[in-house]
Amino acid sequence: MKTPVYISHPGLVTPLGLGVQQNFTEITNGNIAIQKHSRTDIAKEPFYAAMVSEAAINEAFKSHGAISEYTKLEKMMLLSALETLDNSEVKISDKTLLIVATTKGNIDVLDKDSAFNSERAYLPNLAKTLGDFLGVTATPVVISNACVSGILAVAVAKRLISSGGYDNALILSGDLVSRFTLSGFQSFQAISDLPCKPYSKYRNGITLGEAASSVFVSTIKPTQFAVQVLGDGSCNDANHISGPSRTGEGLFKSVQDAMKEAKIDAHEVDFISAHGTATIYNDEMEAIAFNRAALHGSLLHSLKGIFGHTLGASGLLETVIALEMMKQELILPSTGFDTLGVSKPLAIVETIKHQPINILLKTASGFGGCNTAVVFKKVS
Amino acid sequence: MRNGALFAEIDAANFEGFLKQLYVMLDCKYPKFFKMDTLSKLAFMGAELLLSEISENSSEHKRTALVFSNRSSSLETDRKHQEAISSHGEQYPSPAVFVYTLPNIGVGEVAIRHKLQTENAFFVFETFEPEFLQKYTVSLLNENKCDQVLCGWVEVDGNERHGFFYVVGRNGKWKHSAATIKNFFEHD
The missing domain is CATH 3.40.47.10 (Thiolase/Chalcone synthase)
Structure with missing residues (x-):
């Protein structure tokens, strides 16, 4: 254990x-x-x-x-x-x-x-x-x-x-x-x-x-509001140093590894705090990877339309916002989104929703073909 | 040096020349090598030397995690990009240079070369940190994130050029302890 x-x-x-x-x-x-x-x-x-x-x-x-x-x-x-x-x-x-x-x-x-x-x-x-x-x-x-x-x-x-x-x-x-x-x-x-x-x-x-x-x-469980880090994966695309894999390979594998370790199925993911940089290739790659992982039904946003792309800081910044969303049982929209422009369906949040998130998936991708996925769970 | 023994003695005018001769000696046949910056070339050659010893079809090879580190990140290439943007219209920033202003690009190059869709991370320390690396490597193996780990120290800054690489598996010749790693690092 x-x-x-x-x-x-x-x-x-x-x-x-x-x-x-x-x-x-x-x-x-x-x-x-x-x-x-x-x-x-x-x-x-x-x-x-x-x-x-x-x-x-x-x-x-x-x-x-x-x-x-x-x-x-x-x-x-x-x-x-x-x-x-x-x-x-x-x-x-x-x-x-x-x-x-x-x-x-x-x-x-x-x-x-x-x-x-x-x-x-x-x-x-x-x-x-x-x-x-x-x-x-x-x-x-x-x-x-x-x-x-x-x-x-x-x-x-x-x-x-x-x-x-x-x-x-x-x-x-x-x-x-x-x-x-x-x-x-x-x-x-x-x-x-x-x-x-x-x-x-x-x-x-x-x-x-x-x-x-x-x-x-x-290892200290906070008394008021506790979120556990359940699983993670950080797999390389092994495809290109400055462009994502067209099949979303590394992100897909990272998500699979994280969900396997967390012992959860795709349908249990309440929300995805995605990377969503708004480049043509990145967003398309994410849509493919999430669909391959059967996550297209999970609500999703990118916060880049609010904070821009803060490079190495973005993954933690977006996690911090997602933790607050879990605490307040409120889901923030994907600012800047209008008409879907990727080839696979995604459940993009367009207006503020008042609903709980028990299981959160955070993902990010970057140059060098790197990808990371972490599963979090509210435990109090 | 490889496995504690002298692997090759190369007489080159500079480090780039040394890496090129090693490339020829190992018969790499990988033209993309010549587009890389020195840091990535160093990471690439380290992986060539060690991963070529392990069968490409083995599960160990397919599930090789990459854990690289250094002191100066990509500063050597960062300075080139900075020079291009500081020269007031004489030079334009080049995407071919800018992409190498990240230390983990060399890790990506190794992943592409050896088809490793696997765990990878790049750490930066003031000095080589065998204790931290030992702990992190063990955590990757214990959590079954991989079957072996290729660790690399790739330092390129000013006159300093240093590459040190080792593979950690579930079985092997030496006990994987911070003391063993430190000993090899200091005497390679």
Whole structure:
């Protein structure tokens, strides 16, 4: 019998505000984080993105530390961590694993105009800065596995804790919108000219976003509201480094592995918090994979139409929102969706629904052919 | 070095040249190799050296998980992309460079080459972490996520180039402990 592992104490920093509650209220009021920005330090032309106000971050951070000593990303990740640690039933010990999940970390410091030393771009330096601030003594681990990083961190934490390697794991994930990432995705012609429209007929690419989120994963069952991490899978497509498999192979296998470990059938999945980047190929691949897994009847959304694609942070950010949906028994719509634009049926949520979620499936896919699926279950 | 013995002695002007000679020596016949960045080439050659020893039709081979790590992520290629976007119109960012600004792309290259639709993860540490890697590898095997694990340390940054690879299975010559891994890492 494996030790049950729980996910708890979410923290969140997005353009919609600080804290899970603030974000949830903004979303239920119909607000989105994506806006048009004119930032010549990032791109010559105005662009749509979901960007956090640095002034708001500094205002919130100044009572915790010197605002000029930490990068914007570090401050975002620390503010999220502080929400997780606040009143947490899980305590940091010398058997706490600190996992930092990010795609590009402080990549903006490579810019010659950055006020920070380019050494800050090394991901272990980011992890050490966060660990030192939070008083975590064990050596931190960074997961940098493209756009599955944030949700893969949950799977990695669960595996290590259930096999007895650690007592608990504090997961911090975050990524920024930068000239580095925007210019790169533009070179791929992957950026949408309007706020992105996941699964829609006229979708034409991603909108970038930035966010930080955090959770505890541990063997301690929270007293108020408990969600167990039941199963996971993280399989490669073995097909292409920058495009998804046309048959959804890796995502299908990841979902199968996660459901098998969780000992659940497809019809038991109440809700899928999907990846839905709004590129032509990704969304089509997901529709194929979910249909192969007989999950086309499960309600589904993508939050990219609200927060944009926050790269390595997206998996954990979207999990945190889904946990709050489980708690409030309320399902948020797939913002930006209009007419179905994939070849297989999907039960996309178009308006807020008041109904419980007992079993949640979270998925993500990314460059390098990676995919991750995690099954969660409400147990109280 | 392979399995504790000198596998080949290659005299090359640079690391790229070394990897190319290894490619020729192993008769890889995989032209996509030449499009890869150095980090991916290193991951690719490590997998060539070790997975070629295991029958492609065995369940161990088909269920090989990939657990790679390093210190500098993809920073070497990140700097190339940064240079292209900083040069004010003289150079344009290239998708062929940008795609390699992720450390797990090399893992994807290995997965494609060996048809491994399997578990994979990329970790970044300040220094090589045998204890963590040992624990994570054991958890993958115990949870039956795979039948064997190819672990790789692939560091490419400035003058530092270091590849270290090993396979962990349910049976084998050496006990899979942090001390054994550390010993091989330091003496390879």
